[in-house]
Amino acid sequence: MAPTQRDVVRTLLDDHGHTYAEEAGITLKDTPQPLYRLLVLASLLSAPIRTGVAVAAARELDRAGLRDPRRMAGATWQERVDALGRGGYRRYDERTAAQLGQGAELTAERYGGDLRRLRERAAGDLTEMRRELREFPGVGPAGADIFLREAQSVWPEAAPYLDSKALDGARRLDLPDAPAALTRLADGAEPAILAAALVRVTLDKGAAGKVLEHAGR
Numbered sequence: 024m025a026p027t028q029r030d031v032v033r034t035l036l037d038d039h040g041h042t043y044a045e046e047a048g049i050t051l052k053d054t055p056q057p058l059y060r061l062l063v064l065a066s067l068l069s070a071p072i073r074t075g076v077a078v079a080a081a082r083e084l085d086r087a088g089l090r091d092p093r094r095m096a097g098a099t100w101q102e103r104v105d106a107l108g109r110g111g112y113r114r115y116d117e118r119t120a121a122q123l124g125q126g127a128e129l130t131a132e133r134y135g136g137d138l139r140r141l142r143e144r145a146a147g148d149l150t151e152m153r154r155e156l157r158e159f160p161g162v163g164p165a166g167a168d169i170f171l172r173e174a175q176s177v178w179p180e181a182a183p184y185l186d187s188k189a190l191d192g193a194r195r196l197d198l199p200d201a202p203a204a205l206t207r208l209a210d211g212a213e214p215a216i217l218a219a220a221l222v223r224v225t226l227d228k229g230a231a232g233k234v235l236e237h238a239g240r
Contacts, residue, residue, distance in 0.1 A: 025239065026235070026238035026239050028197075028198055028199070028208055029208050029210070030238045031196050031197075031198060031234065031235065031238045032198065032205070032208040032209050032210075032212075032217075033210075033238075034234050034237045034238035035196065035217075035220050035221070035224070035234050035238075036209065036212055036216065036217065036220055037237075038220075038230075038233070038234055038237060039219070039220035039223040039224070039230065039234075040212070040216050040217075040219075040220050041216065041219065041220075042173055042176070042215050042216055042219045043064060043068065043074070043078065043169070043173060043219055044057075044060075044061055044064065044173045046078050047060075047064050047078045047081040047082055047085075048081075048082055048085060049061060049064065049081075051173065051174070051176055051177055052177060053139060053177040053178070054139075055091070055136055055137040055138065055139065056090055056091050058137075058138040058139065058174070058177075059090070059091055059092055059130060059136070059138060060081070060085065060090055061170060061173055061174060062126070062130070062138060062156075062159065062162070062170060063081060063084060063089075063095070063123065063126075064077070064078070064081045064169075064173075065156075065162060065166040065167070065169040065170040065173070066119070066122065066123065066126065066159065066160075066161045066162050066166050067080050067081055067112065067119065068165075068166070068169050069161065069162060069163055069165040069166035069169060070115050070119065070161070072112065072114060072115060074226060076110065076111045076112055077110075077112065079110035079111055079112070080106070080107050080109075080110030080111065080112035081110070082110065083106045083107065083109040083110035084103070084106045084107070084110075084123075086106070087102065087105075087106040089102075089103065089106060089123075091136065092127040092128075092130040092131045092136045093127075093131065093136065095123055095124065095126075095127035096124055096127035096128050096131060098124075100120050100121060100124065101120075103119075103120035103123055103124065104116050104117060104120040107119060107120060118161075119161060121160075122160035122161035123161070125160040126159045126160050126161065126162070129158070129159060129160075130159075141155050141156070142178055147180040149171070149180075149181060149184075152167075152171060152181070153167045153168075153171065156170055156171070168184075168186040168187075168188065171184045171186075172184050172185075172186060172189065172215060172218040172219065172222070173215055173218075173219070174215075175214050175215050175218070176213055176214075176215040176216075182214040182215075183202040183203070183205070183206045183214040183217075183218075184202075184214065184215075184218060185202040185205060185214070185217070185218050185221065186218075188221075188222050188225050189217075189218045189221040189222050189225070190202075190221070191221075191225045192220075192221030192222055192223070192224035192225040192231070193205055193221055195224055195225065195231040196221075196224060196231050196234060196235065197235075202214075205217065205221075
């Protein structure tokens with residue numbers, strides 16, 4: 024018997040049910056440091072580079088102590104380049120190192136180092152949140168989507184945030200490409216986890232087939 028759509032979603036979450044923040048070692052909370060580290064991760068992931076490399080680079084920046092805007096801005100350009108390089112983030116390391124410094128300064132100057140103020144300024148308006156996020160150097164539309172996909176676990180007014188990349192994953196699994204329908208099929212799973220799992224299906228060409236195979240067992 025063919026698996027139901029609910030079976031497919033359950034298997035998807037079993038196989039790929041963790042966020043990119045978790046993968047990068049970020050325990051996401053609605054507090055300044057985790058939100059800033061998520062912004063850095065979103066910036067790294069938005070470049071045309073392998074996801075694993077971006078996550079490794081985020082971990083290296085954290086190991087170097089560059090986990091808040093003050094430390095990031097206070098580090099030298101070379102220190103940021105070196106940390107990115109240790110994570111394998113070499114193709115874009117010089118440009119990204121400069122952008123991280125500029126983004127840290129913007130975080131400090133506009134939001135007092137606290138991205139919760141971005142949320143307050145937007146007053147729950149997703150369009151405004153995306154607009155403000157896109158103003159950070161190196162973030163752009165893709166990075167804004169990544170940030171909000173992950174942040175919806177602590178900014179519930181953004182949920183369910185399933186962007187085009189997540190919905191593409193749903194289509195590959197022959198699932199509905201409507202956020203409300205997908206969250207119903209997820210039976211209470213966090214939308215951030217569902218979104219990350221769907222994105223992994225989009226990024227890994229073989230993932231959809233494996234999920235469908237596992238769901239049919």
